[in-house]
Amino acid sequence: MxxxxxxxxxxxxxxxxxxxxxxxxxxxxxxxxxxxxxxxxxxxxxxxxxxxxxxxxxxxxxxxxxxxxxxxxxxxxxxxxxxxxxxxxxxYANNRVFQTLHGVDTVFSKAGIPIDITVVRENIEDTYGGVEHMLTHDVALSRRLITRPGSEQVIRYAFEMAKKKRARRITCGHKANIMKITDGLFLEVFYEVAKEYPALKADDVIVDDLCMKLVTRPDTFDVVVLTNLQGDIVSDLCAGLVGGLGFAPSANIGxxxxxxxxxxxxxxxxxxxxxxxxxALLLSGIAMLRHLGLMESAAIIENALLYTLEQGVxxxxxxxxxxxxxxxxxxxxxxxxxxxxxxxxxxxxxxxxxxxxxxxxxxxxxxxxxxKDSAPELIGGVDFFIESNEQPIAIANKCMRHAGVKFKLINISNRGTQVWPTGSVYTNLVNLYNARFESLDDRPLNQQDVLGLYISLSGDFKICSSELLLKLGEKKVYSLAQGQ
Missing domain, CATH: 3.40.718.10 (Isopropylmalate Dehydrogenase)
Known part of the structure; x- marks a missing residue:
């Protein structure tokens, strides 16, 4: 027992x-x-x-x-x-199975289109880390954390589950076209793991396109794996395809x-x-019975539920x-x-x-x-997020006075859009700028160099936040501003 x-x-x-x-x-x-x-x-x-x-x-x-x-x-x-x-x-893995239930009418069941989709949602990271700060009275920040080990945990679970299910297809939903570092890492790990499962067809779809395809041809999907927030939204969308959250079981697997x-x-x-x-709770319980190895009990109860629904109860x-x-x-x-x-x-x-x-x-x-590190980790520069309501040229002039002999001011951006050295007067501004400094002549930097620049720059600005600009070997692993 x-x-x-x-x-x-x-x-x-x-x-x-x-x-x-x-x-x-x-x-x-x-x-x-x-x-x-x-x-x-x-x-x-x-x-x-x-x-x-x-x-x-x-x-x-x-x-x-x-x-x-x-x-x-x-x-x-x-x-x-x-x-x-x-x-x-x-x-780390939220597993939700969405299946056509006969007796629960939907537009797809009436059209004779069967649905059997399993959404695997990463359950720990992403914006659900809940790491948020007000940087100025006008600007809030949420940190979106995607890690290689966390991504590998949930993606490997999804592939193993798809293999046991004898799935015909596993799809990674993502937004790597915009979030090239975070979603890009998730997508990279997906294809790394996919190499170990050559019998499974593995592909990827940008998440907004995925949502459109799910509501037009849901029968073409089998297993879908996504990051936390995107997975939350897509799993509720899929619940709507089969009758709503009242028919959506959920298992959180660790x-x-x-x-x-x-x-x-x-x-x-x-x-x-x-x-x-x-x-929904009964279906979740049935999934729990199978997880515990109670296969006979799970089948008896699920068959009785399906029969009951078929009878119009x-x-x-x-x-x-x-x-x-x-x-x-x-x-x-x-x-x-x-x-x-x-x-x-x-x-x-x-x-x-x-x-x-x-x-x-x-x-x-x-x-x-x-x-394991694949390449040496180097500091290539720093982003300083500073509070100011001045114009970009005034901020640039002050920043350049502090660059010293180890740093050069590369650009200034506002809400991710470059406003210096080039930009447009039609770009609306808020009172938080990102001043990006990189190493002069690609010389190696250390944290003491960054702290020295921080102290110097703080004489002119309130520094709300900062991020090191890392290089893995010769590869820069930080995003560019729009227009940079």
Whole structure:
């Protein structure tokens, strides 16, 4: 008997979780449940991360968390408990499967176009790092962190999953045409990993084009892997293709801890009325059973769900309005009554459970993920982000006085567009400029040189932020300004 942690969630969370666990109990799923305290009501008790220390310890001991939807209090300066949980336990791959469900009408099901798309979203990095600052009273900054080790983790997971699924195609969605360093790194790693899977067709699509193609020909896609924010948007788009978030399961996969959850909201307007649709959480639970090796239980429950939907049984949020809607409990009971029945479409084979040894582990230290340097790392210059409402020529004249014998002022940009030494008076400005200094005659620089320039320049400007301009060998690994 395997024990897992269960967090029922907020709003409709407790009632849909009770419905799913009722189905599991009726199917004699060999699981034990330890309920943990997480969610908005835990925030309200004074726990800033939305979970009690006891809950954190239990989840880290058991390694599996099954959770309902959770609300983060607004206006209290706290982080989302959902994002915190995924990042704290390094569940680096968010796996969402979007399939046509017969009985859930969409424009594609009515047109006879089948959908079976798996979106794998990087779950830790990108803008979801939440590293933000106000640099001036007019300018906010969000740091977008993409790492080679983090990209390789999620991309390798996507390829392994696609191989097991016997996928015909794996696609990288990206914006490397604009974000050449960050998305460019993600795309580079994608094709590096692809070389190890020659049997899989691997290709890439710019994310805006991907969205258009998904809503016109979704049946041409199989597995799609994306960075965090783009993956968040695309996965919700795909949910819309199959009926909405009420039919979108979610698994957050890590090396040690995994989280299975419903990604839809807490629906406070219907909370406590016992009318919510538990399908998304049930599908997430079925994915959890397969992850745990409980293949027979997963197939029995999923077939019963698919058969129930085919018969037109529904809750109030979908289905044929001529057929009376069932409440949450009645919908769960209808699924239970259909155990052993096979749907006409998409029936899952009943296969034996896979052996699994319950693993209790305790890590002694944080794992450092670092790839081997491929070339020497050199400092080629520095970007200084300075606050000023002066014109570009005035800023350039001041900056050049501080360049000294080791630096030369290369250019000045505003919101990423060059405004000096060339530019246009039609470029609107804000009060944050980037002054770029590079090494004079490509001489080697060190951090003391940069600090000396920082101190000198600070006599004329408020320096809001700075970034070293790195070179890997002879390759410059920093972006140019528009128009540079």
């Amino acid at each position: 395997t024990k897992i942690a269960v967090a029922k969630g907020d709003g409709i969370g407790p009632e849909i979780m009770d419905a799913v666990l009722h189905i599991f109990t009726a199917a004699k799923v060999p699981l034990e449940y330890e309920v943990v305290e997480m969610g908005k009501w835990v925030f309200d008790k004074g726990y800033s991360n939305g979970m009690t220390p006891e809950a954190k310890q239990t989840i880290e001991t058991l390694g599996i968390l099954f959770k309902g939807p959770m609300e983060t209090p607004k206006g209290k300066g706290v982080k989302s408990v959902n994002v915190t949980a995924r990042k704290t336990w390094n569940t 090396d040690h801890i995994c989280i299975f959850e419903a990604v839809h909201g807490t629906a406070p307007d219907i909370a406590g009325k016992n009318i919510a649709n538990p399908t 529904h809750t109030g949020d979908f289905g044929n309005k001529a057929i009376p809607a069932l409440n949450t409990t009645q919908f769960a009971d209808a699924i239970i009554s259909n155990f052993g029945k096979q749907p006409e479409q998409g029936a899952k084979p009943i296969i034996a459970n896979l052996p699994r040894t319950q693993t209790h582990f305790k890590l002694e230290k944080n794992e450092m993920m670092e790839t």
